[in-house]
Amino acid sequence: MRKVTRREMLGQSLAAAAGLPLLARQAEGDQTPGTKPKPLKIVVAGAHPDDPESGCGGTIALYTDLGHEVSILYLTRGEAGIRGKSAPEAAAIRTAESQKACAILKAKPVFAGQIDGNTEINRARYDEFRAVLDAEHPDIVFTHWPIDTHRDHRAASLLVYDAWVAAHKAFDLYYFEVEQGTQTQLFHPTNYVDITKTADRKRAACFAHASQDPEGWYRLHDKMNQFRGMEAGCELGEGFVRHCQNPELSVPLR
Numbered sequence: 001m002r003k004v005t006r007r008e009m010l011g012q013s014l015a016a017a018a019g020l021p022l023l024a025r026q027a028e029g030d031q032t033p034g035t036k037p038k039p040l041k042i043v044v045a046g047a048h049p050d051d052p053e054s055g056c057g058g059t060i061a062l063y064t065d066l067g068h069e070v071s072i073l074y075l076t077r078g079e080a081g082i083r084g085k086s087a088p089e090a091a092a093i094r095t096a097e098s099q100k101a102c103a104i105l106k107a108k109p110v111f112a113g114q115i116d117g118n119t120e121i122n123r124a125r126y127d128e129f130r131a132v133l134d135a136e137h138p139d140i141v142f143t144h145w146p147i148d149t150h151r152d153h154r155a156a157s158l159l160v161y162d163a164w165v166a167a168h169k170a171f172d173l174y175y176f177e178v179e180q181g182t183q184t185q186l187f188h189p190t191n192y193v194d195i196t197k198t199a200d201r202k203r204a205a206c207f208a209h210a211s212q213d214p215e216g217w218y219r220l221h222d223k224m225n226q227f228r229g230m231e232a233g234c235e236l237g238e239g240f241v242r243h244c245q246n247p248e249l250s251v252p253l254r
């Protein structure tokens with residue numbers, strides 16, 4: 001087992017104070033006096049527009065406030081998500097909503113090119129998705145927990161997992177939850193982030209997806225934020241599962 005250096009311990013305690021998973025290598029690298037540490041590159045990958053925002057929006061806002069770079073990677077453009085609209089019409093509306101949500105969170109939208117309700121997992125799709133993810137050069141990736149009632153959510157999770165294995169686990173992998181109980185199931189967080197300060201922006205980013213009746217589904221996320229906050233000892237929280245084979249000494253938050 002590798003010995004933890006004093007600098008790493010300092011980096012971990014600072015990261016813990018911020019309430020975010022930060023990598024030990026950030027604490028070690030680029031730390032010459034007078035220079036700013038290199039920002040982390042974070043990718044939050046979800047199946048549909050509104051999934052990354054609802055599962056991870058408070059944490060995304062915390063990261064971007066700290067100067068880190070976040071890309072929101074949407075597997076689809078929500079082509080099947082608006083009744084009475086054709087797939088291209090729905091995709092155009094939901095792409096614009098995603099761009100609005102990303103602007104609120106100061107994140108960059110990226111689209112992986114699959115179709116809502118018809119996502120595929122096969123050799124070609126694994127390779128295609130991996131190329132999109134690798135192009136972002138992530139230090140940390142968040143995605144759906146794989147046990148989920150929605151097929152597209154399961155597809156997104158497995159595509160990320162396959163890319164992580166193919167990349168020899170070169171980035172840290174975390175899972176988020178959406179609509180706990182009705183979609184995500186059997187999810188027990190290993191890590192929590194205090195999102196009390198950014199919950200308003202998370203809500204605004206979710207409500208940017210106006211075509212999706214956010215008044216209806218966000219009520220559950222309000223309860224989830226409160227419950228994870230209660231578990232973590234803060235007002236509002238987000239819970240994550242950290243893959244135990246992550247490459248670096250990511251910070252245990254609690």
Ligand SMILES: [Zn+2]
Pocket residue numbers: 047048051150153
């Ligand atoms: Zn979804």
